Amino acid sequence: GAGVSQSPSNKVTEKGKDVELRCDPISGHTALYWYRQSLGQGLEFLIYFQGNSAPDKSGLPSDRFSAERTGGSVSTLTIQRTQQEDSAVYLCASSLDGPSGGQETQYFGPGTRLLVL
């Protein structure tokens, strides 16, 4: 594809509900990353996939957050029992390769703006 795409672009949900956010990386990119951009917290790393496995999940804030990637392509980030502090813009990025060959440029999607009421 032309770039990283994410859906939905906006999501409003009630506290306690589950949400799923989707990321379509650039075709051929093996590495995929999730970040969160929230007011007062800046941009935080959440999780990184190389292919379908996640070698670094260190940024997931709690066990309510999980992510998976299938077919080495699309990824979903799931937030269970959402809380108001989960409100943020969730950004996905992809790159050609993981870190072993040096740092590849990460290309970011437009983000999903999540609001938990």
Place this chain on the structure above:
Amino acid sequence: GNSVTQMEGPVTLSEEAFLTINCTYTATGYPSLFWYVQYPGEGLQLLLKATKADDKGSNKGFEATYRKETTSFHLEKGSVQVSDSAVYFCALSQDSSASKIIFGSGTRLSIRP
């Protein structure tokens, strides 16, 4: 741990003014350094990067030099335009097994015509 500290905003300048946005970092080893930009209503874009000491990244008239001795990567532009109004993020990533990007808090830049 690794971290990035950048100049707090907002920064407001007149068109054609000289711009500096300061950025310093703390990291083990030899990280790669980046400046990302987020224009109003758009996604995050890589502006420039440098992967080793003394490298200079440049793009769209912006420059930043990787200074290991001062652990800095200050962003500069000689003559800003209204279209440069955006939020600028300094960032780093380790060049070893950790691939996540660590971002600074961002600096909002507004350019007056």
